Amino acid sequence: MSDLDDFKATYFDECSELLTELEEQFAAIEAGERDADRLNAVFRAIHSIKGGAGAFGFQALVGFAHAYETLLDYVRDGRIELVDDVVVLCIRANDIVADHVKAAQTGEPLPADYGMEEKERFDALARGERAGSDDEDEGGEPLDEFDIEFVPVMVNLDAEAPATTSDDAVEDTFDAPPMQVEPGHWEIRFTPHRALYARANDPLLLFRELAVLGEMHVRALVEEIPPLADFEPFAVYCSWEITLVSPTLTEEMIREVFEFVEGDCDIAIAQLGAGVPLDAAPIVAAPVAPVARAVAKEPEPADLLALADDEVASLLDFDTGPVAFAAEPEPAPVSVQDSFEEPPALSFAELAETIQPSPVAKPPAAVTPLKAATPAAAASEGEESSGGGRSVGVQSIRVDLDKVDRVVNMVGELVITQSMLTQQMDETLRARYTELVRGLEVLAQTTRGLQDSVMAIRAQPVKSVFSRMPRLVRELATKTNKKIKLETIGENTEIDKTVIEQLSDPLTHMVRNSADHGIESPEKRLARGKPETGTIRLSAEQAGGNILIIVEDDGGGINRERVLQVARDKGVVAPDVNPTDEQIDQLIFAPGFSTASEVSDLSGRGVGMDVVLSNIKKIGGSVHVRSWTGKGTRMTLRLPLTLAVLDVMLVKVGGSPYVVPLSSIVETIQCSRASFERVPSGGQVLQVRGEYVQVIDLAQRFEMVTDTDADNRFVVLCEAEGSAKVALIVDDIIGQQQVVIKSLEENFERVEGIAGGTILGDGNVALIVDVQGLKTTIVHKNAA
Amino acid sequence: MEALGLRDDMGDKSAVAAQNSLQLIAFSIGEQTYGVEITTVREIRAWNGATPLPNTREFVRGVINLRGTIVPIFDLRARFGDGQTSPTKNHVVVVMSVGDKWVGILVDAVSDILTVSRDDIHNVPEGNSIDTELLNGIVTHDSRMVGLIDLHAVVSGAKMDA
Numbered sequence: 005m006s007d008l009d010d011f012k013a014t015y016f017d018e019c020s021e022l023l024t025e026l027e028e029q030f031a032a033i034e035a036g037e038r039d040a041d042r043l044n045a046v047f048r049a050i051h052s053i054k055g056g057a058g059a060f061g062f063q064a065l066v067g068f069a070h071a072y073e074t075l076l077d078y079v080r081d082g083r084i085e086l087v088d089d090v091v092v093l094c095i096r097a098n099d100i101v102a103d104h105v106k107a108a109q110t111g112e113p114l115p116a117d118y119g120m121e122e123k124e125r126f127d128a129l130a131r132g133e134r135a136g137s138d139d140e141d142e143g144g145e146p147l148d149e150f151d152i153e154f155v156p157v158m159v160n161l162d163a164e165a166p167a168t169t170s171d172d173a174v175e176d177t178f179d180a181p182p183m184q185v186e187p188g189h190w191e192i193r194f195t196p197h198r199a200l201y202a203r204a205n206d207p208l209l210l211f212r213e214l215a216v217l218g219e220m221h222v223r224a225l226v227e228e229i230p231p232l233a234d235f236e237p238f239a240v241y242c243s244w245e246i247t248l249v250s251p252t253l254t255e256e257m258i259r260e261v262f263e264f265v266e267g268d269c270d271i272a273i274a275q276l277g278a279g280v281p282l283d284a285a286p287i288v289a290a291p292v293a294p295v296a297r298a299v300a301k302e303p304e305p306a307d308l309l310a311l312a313d314d315e316v317a318s319l320l321d322f323d324t325g326p327v328a329f330a331a332e333p334e335p336a337p338v339s340v341q342d343s344f345e346e347p348p349a350l351s352f353a354e355l356a357e358t359i360q361p362s363p364v365a366k367p368p369a370a371v372t373p374l375k376a377a378t379p380a381a382a383a384s385e386g387e388e389s390s391g392g393g394r395s396v397g398v399q400s401i402r403v404d405l406d407k408v409d410r411v412v413n414m415v416g417e418l419v420i421t422q423s424m425l426t427q428q429m430d431e432t433l434r435a436r437y438t439e440l441v442r443g444l445e446v447l448a449q450t451t452r453g454l455q456d457s458v459m460a461i462r463a464q465p466v467k468s469v470f471s472r473m474p475r476l477v478r479e480l481a482t483k484t485n486k487k488i489k490l491e492t493i494g495e496n497t498e499i500d501k502t503v504i505e506q507l508s509d510p511l512t513h514m515v516r517n518s519a520d521h522g523i524e525s526p527e528k529r530l531a532r533g534k535p536e537t538g539t540i541r542l543s544a545e546q547a548g549g550n551i552l553i554i555v556e557d558d559g560g561g562i563n564r565e566r567v568l569q570v571a572r573d574k575g576v577v578a579p580d581v582n583p584t585d586e587q588i589d590q591l592i593f594a595p596g597f598s599t600a601s602e603v604s605d606l607s608g609r610g611v612g613m614d615v616v617l618s619n620i621k622k623i624g625g626s627v628h629v630r631s632w633t634g635k636g637t638r639m640t641l642r643l644p645l646t647l648a649v650l651d652v653m654l655v656k657v658g659g660s661p662y663v664v665p666l667s668s669i670v671e672t673i674q675c676s677r678a679s680f681e682r683v684p685s686g687g688q689v690l691q692v693r694g695e696y697v698q699v700i701d702l703a704q705r706f707e708m709v710t711d712t713d714a715d716n717r718f719v720v721l722c723e724a725e726g727s728a729k730v731a732l733i734v735d736d737i738i739g740q741q742q743v744v745i746k747s748l749e750e751n752f753e754r755v756e757g758i759a760g761g762t763i764l765g766d767g768n769v770a771l772i773v774d775v776q777g778l779k780t781t782i783v784h785k786n787a788a
Numbered sequence: 789m790e791a792l793g794l795r796d797d798m799g800d801k802s803a804v805a806a807q808n809s810l811q812l813i814a815f816s817i818g819e820q821t822y823g824v825e826i827t828t829v830r831e832i833r834a835w836n837g838a839t840p841l842p843n844t845r846e847f848v849r850g851v852i853n854l855r856g857t858i859v860p861i862f863d864l865r866a867r868f869g870d871g872q873t874s875p876t877k878n879h880v881v882v883v884m885s886v887g888d889k890w891v892g893i894l895v896d897a898v899s900d901i902l903t904v905s906r907d908d909i910h911n912v913p914e915g916n917s918i919d920t921e922l923l924n925g926i927v928t929h930d931s932r933m934v935g936l937i938d939l940h941a942v943v944s945g946a947k948m949d950a
Contacts, residue, residue, distance in 0.1 A: 417856060658840075660839055660840050660850075661839065705842070706842030706843070707842060707843075708840065708842070746856075746857070746858050747858070748841075748851065748858055748860075750857065750858065750889070751857065751858060751859050751860055751889045751890045751891060752841075752851070752858075752860040752889070752891075755841055755842065755843055755844060756842075756843045757842060757843060758841070758842065758843075761839075761851060761858045763853045763856065763858070767853050768837070768839060768853065769838075769839040769850075769851045769852060769853050769858055770839065771839060771841070771842075771851075
């Protein structure tokens, strides 16, 4: 059953999304937003995780999630007050659920008693509220409908005598087809017991499995549902009649579907018209099939909405149903036709509309008594349905990243071709072919738009990385006995997916560093007159073509004396060098550097921060740290918006084109206006606003001949790692443009001082200057 | 990108060996003729300039854009130690695949396609290390000597410090 693996993969995907949502919701709840919407969202998430876990038999996860869900349910009802203690417990529970999910995914079992303590606390809390009424297992169940997003329809049943009206409607639609059933059909009567729900089974899942076997048609028997006042919370009022049509179907196959719920329900399976040869009925069967399909699909309007994506297919399919039906109206049951208020040839939209308000809803009907069981929850259900409605609007598809990348690359080539075409237009051509010029302008615009849109596809909110941090901070706080609060700002800022993936590790190290080294112990903080709880603030914002990710803490700041001492001890800084405060701060990124006197479990192995630097460099970003003694530390990550396209300045050196990444350029100065000073080595330094900057003459450095007058050349002032500056001297500045980065290594090898190549509009290759690389090789050479 | 149907890697000589004959593309550098196995050749194009690569040996003439891919160009004359070629529009770049990389070799002209027997390949006389390093063997065609280029050797050692 490789299908099962696919389902599992999907389930774990969903789980990670749900867990992310849990983190978000609790971040808000922790901040005091304790409204019903949030609780419902939390409940839904846990419930979905539990539901899937049940289907795949992850018992430990089901058990824990169930206890947690029960607690949440009581909280939602208001039976348990959502005090801070409970919130903390819930947050801890989220972590445990996450661990269980991970264990299920990796197949590495957790200790048997993992989460037991919390589970007992849930049970204790729940028991305290329940006054020992029902058997425990049923506590969380009343809300099984959460899987089914189409609850809204059923809210109508809150009306006085609802059962009859909806019943009628149900019957109108469904009565006829079963009567019409032709030989070879199976009829199943399914009556679940309480225990079935208590074991986290869901009739809907069973029905879906049945539907795979053949043309299915389900009818809910809701006659048993008492008036609202007589509802008993945990009783089961609903049963179903199912008709399955498939020539190859056997009783065994049907039994197999119910295998896991055997004993928890009553099942009666009967074959209609047994003994009639199947091939005797092909002519009749043809029209029946579409009818059955039309009917079978109708009761699931919410599926059309919630699973918006499969829906294209399913809706198209649906469309053909009635049409086929119209073509051969003869065998059509009249009542079925009645159920369509508009006759067959409906448009897609009309169909959707007709279906939506239809009271015909099988699974919701099933759920009604259960829902009413928690009257307090029922009220909030209305809001929930609107919440569900909102998500309906968000349509998305999962696409293989490779496919997107292929498009990105092609668009990159298109951009180059377009700029090449534009460059080919000289004045004569422009004057002669005005239409062509106009066309090229439109092309340029469209290309730019296309490029932006493609990049937007790859862009993702940093939320996915940020949301992993609350847990990290909690764990760090516990381990270090500190009190730490995490604030996140700008988590909807979008960055290229590859950048996001590369961001996770560095950010973890930085947050870890802040929690471990930055924030002081509560006693120390109080002694310093700071609030007992330390704050780590994580923020993301877009600044021009860059994204800034800032990790700030209000801790003790960097202990510069110690840092310098350690750096000297380890030979990172020569004894006779006296770095500035800012330079000392940057030392924490030096390889093999760690000031923690004892290596702690969390950080302090001295591998953390230099990993941050190398990871960030890898994706074309930079890191900067600033510290205020006693007040805190701020680390700023500067990341490119995208990796595929680079904004560059095109320059000429010795007649060859070079490009310098725009993100590293501070300013450009004409050489005649720049003030150079000689240094003993014979080299030059540049004085800019009181700062002396190392000068690298690119022509000299690259051993190229230049015939440009010294005064006509330009200084490109660049910022390398940390805020160290370097002044590059180039022959000419040509302009700015966007380029697609190409690798030199693909067909050659790494070249010193060159970060890669790119192809210009005229088809020539330009080399990308590796500013940081140039700077380090110079230092290296001097040292040698 | 893949315009030619020639997928055989130069390492795969079995098919050729079976026929016991070898097809060569012959090209000239000055008065001398050299050859490479035809299966390694991807395309032949006229010299149209290259972007020089800094910090490389003089025989690395730079890089060109080959339909979106950056390909390095080696000056064969310079590689043999005879100084850089002063290329004109009449000079030719032979693009070849060496292992999984594509490289271009700058030569004076492509002269011929030769079919030679494997048995006719002579060893390179010992003596000058440049000869033995860069040539795989020597064949005679029309009483001319044709040196078989060892591509791997030609493209190695491109860095300054090598």
